[in-house]
Amino acid sequence: MDLADLPASPDRSGRYRMLGLGGPLAAALALWTYAVVRTDPADLGDFGLAGALPLAFWLGLAVLAAGFWLCVRDPLRPHRWPLAYTLGLLLMERATQALVYPTPLYAWAWKHDAVIDHLLTAGALERGAALGDMAVYDQWPGFFAAQAAFVELTGLEQATAYMAWWPLLSSLLLLAPLLLIYRTFTQDRRLIWTAVWIFYAANWVGQDYFSPQSLALFLCLSVLAVVLRRGVRPPAGGRRRALLWTALLVPLTSALVTAHQLTPVMLAAGLGALCLTRRYRDWAAPAVLLLVFLAWNLTVSLPFLREAVPEMVRSFGDVAGNLEAGYGTTPTGTGPVLVSWVSRALSASVLLLAAYGAWRRPLLRRRATGLLLLATVPLLMLAANDYGSEMIFRVLLFMLPGASFFAAAALLPDARTPATAPDGRGRPLPVKGWRFGVLPAVALLALTAAFVPSYAGKDQLSYFPEQEVALVRQLVDGAPDGSLVVAANRNYPLAYDTYWRIDHYWFLDDGRSHVEAVLNDPAATLARDMSAVEPPARGYLLLTRGQIAYSDGNGMLTAAELHRIETSVAASPLFERVAQNSAGAVYELRRTS
Amino acid sequence: MRTLPTARREPGRDAMRKDSRPAGPGRGGPARVDLSLRLLPPAAGCCALAATLLPAATELRIAPVAVFLLAGPGAALVRLCRPVLARHQAVRPAESWDGGFERDSRRLEQLALAVSLSVSASVLCATALLAVGAFSGLRVLLLLTALTAAAACSPKLRVASKPVDVPKPAEPTAVQKTKKKPKGAP
Numbered sequence A: 001m002d003l004a005d006l007p008a009s010p011d012r013s014g015r016y017r018m019l020g021l022g023g024p025l026a027a028a029l030a031l032w033t034y035a036v037v038r039t040d041p042a043d044l045g046d047f048g049l050a051g052a053l054p055l056a057f058w059l060g061l062a063v064l065a066a067g068f069w070l071c072v073r074d075p076l077r078p079h080r081w082p083l084a085y086t087l088g089l090l091l092m093e094r095a096t097q098a099l100v101y102p103t104p105l106y107a108w109a110w111k112h113d114a115v116i117d118h119l120l121t122a123g124a125l126e127r128g129a130a131l132g133d134m135a136v137y138d139q140w141p142g143f144f145a146a147q148a149a150f151v152e153l154t155g156l157e158q159a160t161a162y163m164a165w166w167p168l169l170s171s172l173l174l175l176a177p178l179l180l181i182y183r184t185f186t187q188d189r190r191l192i193w194t195a196v197w198i199f200y201a202a203n204w205v206g207q208d209y210f211s212p213q214s215l216a217l218f219l220c221l222s223v224l225a226v227v228l229r230r231g232v233r234p235p236a237g238g239r240r241r242a243l244l245w246t247a248l249l250v251p252l253t254s255a256l257v258t259a260h261q262l263t264p265v266m267l268a269a270g271l272g273a274l275c276l277t278r279r280y281r282d283w284a285a286p287a288v289l290l291l292v293f294l295a296w297n298l299t300v301s302l303p304f305l306r307e308a309v310p311e312m313v314r315s316f317g318d319v320a321g322n323l324e325a326g327y328g329t330t331p332t333g334t335g336p337v338l339v340s341w342v343s344r345a346l347s348a349s350v351l352l353l354a355a356y357g358a359w360r361r362p363l364l365r366r367r368a369t370g371l372l373l374l375a376t377v378p379l380l381m382l383a384a385n386d387y388g389s390e391m392i393f394r395v396l397l398f399m400l401p402g403a404s405f406f407a408a409a410a411l412l413p414d415a416r417t418p419a420t421a422p423d424g425r426g427r428p429l430p431v432k433g434w435r436f437g438v439l440p441a442v443a444l445l446a447l448t449a450a451f452v453p454s455y456a457g458k459d460q461l462s463y464f465p466e467q468e469v470a471l472v473r474q475l476v477d478g479a480p481d482g483s484l485v486v487a488a489n490r491n492y493p494l495a496y497d498t499y500w501r502i503d504h505y506w507f508l509d510d511g512r513s514h515v516e517a518v519l520n521d522p523a524a525t526l527a528r529d530m531s532a533v534e535p536p537a538r539g540y541l542l543l544t545r546g547q548i549a550y551s552d553g554n555g556m557l558t559a560a561e562l563h564r565i566e567t568s569v570a571a572s573p574l575f576e577r578v579a580q581n582s583a584g585a586v587y588e589l590r591r592t593s
Numbered sequence B: 001m002r003t004l005p006t007a008r009r010e011p012g013r014d015a016m017r018k019d020s021r022p023a024g025p026g027r028g029g030p031a032r033v034d035l036s037l038r039l040l041p042p043a044a045g046c047c048a049l050a051a052t053l054l055p056a057a058t059e060l061r062i063a064p065v066a067v068f069l070l071a072g073p074g075a076a077l078v079r080l081c082r083p084v085l086a087r088h089q090a091v092r093p094a095e096s097w098d099g100g101f102e103r104d105s106r107r108l109e110q111l112a113l114a115v116s117l118s119v120s121a122s123v124l125c126a127t128a129l130l131a132v133g134a135f136s137g138l139r140v141l142l143l144l145t146a147l148t149a150a151a152a153c154s155p156k157l158r159v160a161s162k163p164v165d166v167p168k169p170a171e172p173t174a175v176q177k178t179k180k181k182p183k184g185a186p
Helices: A014-038 A047-051 A055-072 A080-096 A097-098 A107-121 A127-138 A142-154 A165-183 A189-202 A212-230 A239-259 A262-275 A283-297 A300-316 A317-323 A334-360 A362-368 A368-383 A391-411 A433-456 A467-477 A512-518 A524-531 A543-552 A559-571 B010-018 B029-051 B059-087 B103-132 B135-151 B174-179
Strands: A485-486 A503-506 A541-545 A577-581 A584-589
Touching: A014 A055, A014 A080, A014 A097, A047 A097, A047 A334, A047 A433, A047 B174, A055 A080, A080 A097, A080 A165, A080 A433, A097 A165, A097 A300, A097 A368, A097 B010, A107 A127, A127 A262, A127 A283, A127 A300, A127 A433, A127 A503, A142 A212, A142 B059, A142 B103, A165 A189, A165 A212, A165 A391, A189 A391, A189 A433, A189 A512, A212 A239, A212 A262, A212 A283, A212 A467, A212 A485, A212 B029, A212 B103, A239 A262, A239 A283, A239 B059, A239 B103, A262 A283, A262 A391, A283 A503, A334 A362, A334 A433, A334 A467, A362 A391, A368 A467, A391 A433, A467 A524, A467 A541, A467 A577, A467 A584, A485 B059, A485 B103, A503 A541, A512 A559, A524 A559, A524 A577, A541 A543, A541 A559, A559 A577, B029 B059, B029 B135, B103 B135
Parallel strands: A485 A503, A485 A541
Antiparallel strands: A541 A584, A577 A584
């Protein structure tokens, strides 16, 4: 038996305590179930899912956060209680969309399904220029290869069958390495579980979807957990230990390197920073990572790097340029702007709390220097590259495990108790009062609530109704090999379906002058864009609600301008409408001969 | 009956005492349990292989495949290394008031390793087969099951008769710090 088994409040009966601790969780899940049933994806507006969820969801979230704090404020509470509440949070945060929407979210996730389809069709990697921009996925195929094997073994038609549940699964995978990292630095259960809660509540960046980076983050945190616990400088004669742990890390780092471009670089920066501390001055783990990284990048992914390195060199050191938002990423309209500010406020709050926690708790800061370094070193990557205007988000993501720990430390009292006497004296006591009893609960509640609009506030852009999927499926299935699909942008489902036989052109990705030409004379300009297509291949124009919502919400063309383009094409003798439903329309370029 | 943890437990000594014994399910338990645990991962692999004969996309086919790919190969590898891993001291918090904390951390570490090693093995096997143009889901599963069976059949990594490195707390605990003699004291 350990301290966990002691009754938190000896004057209460076990059943009453059970009801008090488990009741809020049960109530929250009941409210959530009701809310999920009552939510209609057709109601999505400017605030995405956040605006469509009924009051019951928000009440459930509040009850869940309050119940969590009720459990976690007592440092002797058994781990199963905060664990149950954390799982409840993950369900409410990451499973709601899978239950509410009939189709998977995010055009990028649909693209990853197409890559898996390609690997299953080809049965081998294609590193040449034949695949164009998509060849890069065959140069970092780890995630897709494993998914392809799973799809084939289970007999599922496509990864879309389980893609919607991936955010929940990938978030669950992070739990064990996160706990292990925090348990390396403290025994204070309040601190450990509050940090885990803050991590999940602040992880709105949306890299948990069906993607290589979601798997790579899990592997990265697993490596860090092992290194933080086991990667200390070996004492004299202790090299065998280092060798064994390093050998165990080889499969993890190898899988990581084959799966994603950026994560190994972030991990290398973190391991390098750890080596600067006296405790972790062992170069075995970073050396192994570097060797595997070089071996992969100088062979399999060399074609991509050969083209990308000059641009990487150009952007190195240009922090302002790397922080610049790309074209088509400026939130437009009340909803997107507000959602954008809420997500910024959420991240800023956690980082400020983390800074305050590190400042307020010098002893903890000294003990967890490694974690503090891991929280700050991703900032260096802002100087390295813009990563397609996404670097700021990736940096935030990799700072979060460490930042959450110190943010939790800011909310909690200092647990200075080193050990407990046999009679129980010296054991930590539950937090009380406004400062540590109520204020942290309010902070957790605010962070948890802010997560929903930050994470799901753009669902109007990311959700594709079944009609939209059916329309694009009809187009792709009927298009002869070598056909060209022209669309405003790539925000539609199946955009890359069978990309090895169908070409794409997204005219909003083109220069401003060409976009103006499309606006001035839509039918003639688009027909010229498709003129190189040789029969029997065909040229198609596809306009769907997903493209229009994305363009309108991100400061590209307005919905009215895109509708004007469609009206012009529909009226032109150059095009013929071949498919239409409530989600959009497909126009085919007429053959002139 | 509830008991309180030992006061002012000395982490180093405690860990030495615990870790000097062979760890794992075989300790003090019947050899049969150890054998069952040893055979469980390859048996899960065989179940997954058998499940591929079932109709496509059924729960009975998906579940065994998913469970094996998520935990099978890693569990076999962790079992193989467990005695040696348990012998080596991990970095721990400076506090020591929570009895069983280190034991729970060790279990959590083994769980995290089992899953991450399994996922990594799946990624690497599938990638390697794609790279040589011999990819198929069944080959990936066969390869992983063979790897798991090989790990299960191998003897556990041997534990040296005496500790190869002296376990010590990662950082002096607050208790030890308070007991530290001032400079110049006799």
